[in-house]
Amino acid sequence: MSDILLHRVLPFSKRLISETVLPGETVVDATAGNGNDTLFLAELVGEEGRVFAIDIQQAALEATANRLDKLNDRVSLILDSHENVDTYVKKPIGGAMFNLGYLPYSEDLSIITKPDSTIEAVNKLLGMLKKGGIITISVYDGHEGGKEERDALLDYVKSLHQADVHVVRYELLNQRKNPPFLIAIEKVRDFDEVVHVEE
Template sequence: MKLQRVLQYAQFLLQDTVEAGDVVVDATAGNGYDTAFLAQLVGEHGHVYAFDVQQQAVDSTKNRLDEEGLANRVSVILDGHENVAQYVKESISAAIFNLGYLPGSEHEIITKPSTTLKAIENLLSLLKVGGMIVLVVYYGHEGGKTERDQVIEYVSNLPQKKVHVLRYEFINQKNDPPFIIALEKMKNL
């Protein structure tokens, strides 16, 4: 097996975790690629909750889902991922984040450490044992390194008997290459 690029590996982790009928979360809907991918994984009887704070992202995600015939499996929510617990009441099997900014938009609107950490905490409480949270960490922008460092500090201090934490990255790439942090819930917190 060849080394997988970051986005390929994120999808691999999700494919290995999500089953038809599951409930999952896309914490940063963006342009809807992950949302559509998750909607395919959960099948007709599963559900995806997709969050974004930008109307442009919500519209783009809804358009992609309509084009792919997946809109009936997804709730696209114009709100921050830190408010996930207000919308999602059932157990989830997986969640994904793409930290940073919406590609093709203004770089001033970025994910922030305080809201990201609150979202991770809320999602960990919703996550069923054996479930996975995947964070794709883009940090080559203003404020990105602060968020990266705070996320790493937070997940590094999660109890190892309850959450396995993986960091997957290419260490010889230039210009702040993205990397993955994956959280696998082993026991209830």
């Protein structure tokens, strides 16, 4: 175990997921990207588990497949928007991960995650999530459209009922300009439909 307690956002996200997801469970990488989180999840759930990795770009799924190598048989690669996750995932999940923004090293950086589809995906995944499970969302807001998604997502998670979920925002304050921050949502009681609280 590392001596560092306050990890950067991406390692901390993996640490949270690794403490809640069990071998054999179903999990979701809602933004496959270049496959880093998908590979991590595939290793975590083991031979009996299943990972659903979703992305709207074929290039992302190809990069993910190449990264997975021999673990491809544990993963379903889905070319679609993550808001349609319930079309593919039909059983409870142990956890889910998001990395918002654009596909790193892509030729078209204008293809980004959007507030409405991201919130819809989180909403659906919360209904599927096991009690005690966690959804991690790494938020990048330094690109065009990033601030709008950030603000909409923060409004959404702040409205979630505290009896249903615990929500935290984790960030390192002395990092480079526009560093990512993490939103982690832990499901503390069973529910199928998300309840929102009015301000």
